[in-house]
Amino acid sequence: MAERIEWATLEDKADVERVPYEERWPPCTVYRMLQETAAAHADRPALSFQIKSGPDDSAETMDWRTVLARTTQTANMLRALGIGAGDTVAALLPNCNEMALTLIGGMTAGIVTPINPLLEVEQIASLLRETRAKVLVTLAPFPRSDVANKAQAAAAEVDTVETILEVDLKHYLSGAASWLMPFLRPKMAAQHRAPVKDFWTELRGQPDDRLTFEEGDDTRIAACFHTGGTTGMPKLAPHRQRGMVYNGRIPALHMIGETDVLICPLPLFHVFATYPILMTCLASGAHFVMPTPGGFRGEGVITNFWKLVERWRVTFMIMVPTAASALVRRDFSADTSSLRYAVCGSAPMPVRLFERFEEATGVKILEGYGMTEATCLVSINPPHGERKIGSVGYPIAYTDLRILQCDADGNVVAECGADEVGEICIRSPGVFPGYTDERRNEGLFTGDGWLRTGDLGRIDADGYVWITGRAKDLIIRGGHNIDPAVIEEALLEHPAVAMVGAVGQPDARSGELPCAYVELKEGAHADPAELAEFAREHVPERAAAPRHIEVVDTLPITAVGKIYKPDLRKRAIARVYGKALAEAGIQADVIVVEDKTRGLVAELVLRSGAQEAEIAEVLDPFARPWRLRQ
Ligand code: AMP
Numbered sequence: 001m002a003e004r005i006e007w008a009t010l011e012d013k014a015d016v017e018r019v020p021y022e023e024r025w026p027p028c029t030v031y032r033m034l035q036e037t038a039a040a041h042a043d044r045p046a047l048s049f050q051i052k053s054g055p056d057d058s059a060e061t062m063d064w065r066t067v068l069a070r071t072t073q074t075a076n077m078l079r080a081l082g083i084g085a086g087d088t089v090a091a092l093l094p095n096c097n098e099m100a101l102t103l104i105g106g107m108t109a110g111i112v113t114p115i116n117p118l119l120e121v122e123q124i125a126s127l128l129r130e131t132r133a134k135v136l137v138t139l140a141p142f143p144r145s146d147v148a149n150k151a152q153a154a155a156a157e158v159d160t161v162e163t164i165l166e167v168d169l170k171h172y173l174s175g176a177a178s179w180l181m182p183f184l185r186p187k188m189a190a191q192h193r194a195p196v197k198d199f200w201t202e203l204r205g206q207p208d209d210r211l212t213f214e215e216g217d218d219t220r221i222a223a224c225f226h227t228g229g230t231t232g233m234p235k236l237a238p239h240r241q242r243g244m245v246y247n248g249r250i251p252a253l254h255m256i257g258e259t260d261v262l263i264c265p266l267p268l269f270h271v272f273a274t275y276p277i278l279m280t281c282l283a284s285g286a287h288f289v290m291p292t293p294g295g296f297r298g299e300g301v302i303t304n305f306w307k308l309v310e311r312w313r314v315t316f317m318i319m320v321p322t323a324a325s326a327l328v329r330r331d332f333s334a335d336t337s338s339l340r341y342a343v344c345g346s347a348p349m350p351v352r353l354f355e356r357f358e359e360a361t362g363v364k365i366l367e368g369y370g371m372t373e374a375t376c377l378v379s380i381n382p383p384h385g386e387r388k389i390g391s392v393g394y395p396i397a398y399t400d401l402r403i404l405q406c407d408a409d410g411n412v413v414a415e416c417g418a419d420e421v422g423e424i425c426i427r428s429p430g431v432f433p434g435y436t437d438e439r440r441n442e443g444l445f446t447g448d449g450w451l452r453t454g455d456l457g458r459i460d461a462d463g464y465v466w467i468t469g470r471a472k473d474l475i476i477r478g479g480h481n482i483d484p485a486v487i488e489e490a491l492l493e494h495p496a497v498a499m500v501g502a503v504g505q506p507d508a509r510s511g512e513l514p515c516a517y518v519e520l521k522e523g524a525h526a527d528p529a530e531l532a533e534f535a536r537e538h539v540p541e542r543a544a545a546p547r548h549i550e551v552v553d554t555l556p557i558t559a560v561g562k563i564y565k566p567d568l569r570k571r572a573i574a575r576v577y578g579k580a581l582a583e584a585g586i587q588a589d590v591i592v593v594e595d596k597t598r599g600l601v602a603e604l605v606l607r608s609g610a611q612e613a614e615i616a617e618v619l620d621p622f623a624r625p626w627r628l629r630q
Helices: 010-017 030-040 064-078 097-109 121-131 146-157 177-184 199-204 241-254 272-286 301-312 321-327 351-361 484-491 527-538 566-584 614-619
Strands: 047-051 061-064 088-092 109-114 133-139 163-167 196-198 221-226 235-241 259-264 287-291 315-318 339-342 364-370 376-380 399-405 412-415 422-427 452-459 465-470 474-479 480-482 496-507 509-521 548-552 587-593 597-604 626-628
Touching: 030 064, 030 097, 030 177, 030 241, 030 272, 047 064, 047 097, 061 064, 064 097, 064 199, 088 097, 088 121, 088 146, 088 259, 097 109, 097 133, 097 221, 097 235, 109 121, 121 146, 121 235, 121 301, 121 452, 121 527, 133 146, 146 163, 163 199, 221 241, 235 241, 241 272, 241 376, 259 272, 259 301, 272 287, 272 364, 272 614, 301 321, 315 321, 321 351, 321 496, 351 496, 399 452, 465 484, 474 496, 480 484, 484 496, 484 509, 484 626, 496 566, 509 527, 509 566, 527 548, 548 566, 566 587, 566 597, 566 614, 614 626
Parallel strands: 047 287, 088 109, 088 133, 109 221, 133 163, 163 196, 259 287, 259 315, 315 339, 339 364, 474 509, 509 548, 597 626
Antiparallel strands: 047 061, 221 235, 364 376, 399 412, 399 422, 422 452, 452 465, 474 480, 496 509, 587 597
């Protein structure tokens, strides 16, 4: 059995760290870690995928011996297709066994860039272009999925793509459904230039017992993930082998072994699923289960979730707060006695929801904190010690975390004391070397090399980390910084409110004024005036009380369940500019777009004749740029 060290207190972390990192784990690549696990647990289940969500629906499981063999073939195939150590293979796939193989094989052969299949063609093309992707692994046409079409349209716009490899999900369908598939295939226009090949046909010819090339060392950049972009355009973050292995080693050291089963309904194009979850399985031999391509978004997954836990004898469920909120409302009649913990992260978990979830399900939550820029894991509540609700626990072993006050250039102005709020800064084997786009790296690291996370937080007297907001999210009202979290927390206290997103709306006098978008609980009622009154009473400072509150059917959320603030900002700008123009007698549609260098820009489509000078008089006092749509 692999070494296991219980983790309850900060002293336990210090104990682990008494052995230097490289001494505890000599440099190792992801592929070598997989080889070790496959040697130790060859016949144990490794990856399972079910295309439909029913507890009795067919599923495909690979054991560790098979995962190693198929990964070896995938890596060899990618090399044969021209992927060298510095070349990019893009994975535009939903969750499935092939996505896991493409990730691990891709990071072994070259640099893998997973792309969210929900992105639009333009964004996909832009990520392919920026990474100079040579091979694109994607879906073959599949009913009710537009991924294949988007992939081909995007690839057609990018010169670097030399091969498209298609994964045909129909082999996951049983019997009649699979037989019907050729008739259900949507018609596709052949828009691309690159040859299209079948993933499994290409793979089969490759050796499965050895790599056909020399692997680089653990400092090699082997992946490039795009950030969720909750505060702006997605940014590309390169990851080293070393950071990937680190994300697997730590959970395996403290709490996850080969008999564990992790159900992961989160997308593999995001760091949370790939690193602390998939890599932990690679490090420990635990079983990684993917319910449907869409995970929590998949049809029936939330409804059947507890039955799926029973089916797979799940010990760890992986979730985000929005999923927790949907799951507490479901029927809980299933045998879930195998469950040990629900690991939750990615976005703030409201304390009320935390308590409701534990009460309703009896499952203990371990809330953690991570980010793409740290490969992922930063801190988590200790599984064998006191969990402080609302905190994100202790920094994991070999991660140092400080709360600093920095100026814009990254110079440290002061270090905060216990419970004093400042910017969370970290150092760890997982911290990335900086974004691929150099322009984004200004002030990203402190002078002495600590990553500035952009998150605001504090460390309490016991060493627990509390996230209090995001520096990069602040609403700046006349030079006064307002943390949107104070508005969101206050409105969440209202009994009718399910979710809140607060952002700054442009204001000619103050720069920005706070506004809030609110999604109500199912069947609940509350009008904006009532919510505004409630906010005035409950938001702790007067200046932070939202000037405008809007009730919306659904808040825009990202694929990992975070409120997508750029959409809310766009709505706010369009509303404020539209109103200001109308008051000046100028009829125009305002469409807000994201511009690479200028950020959000309002584009105007005039419906009545107006001179540019007249428009400038109305809109120039606002800080946000505008232009006439061409
Ligand atoms: P991403 O790189 O897309 O995963 O986003 C990382 C960001 O998500 C962090 O910088 C935090 O702002 C936020 N985040 C992650 N985990 C938590 C958490 N447990 N509570 C609050 N915010 C979180």
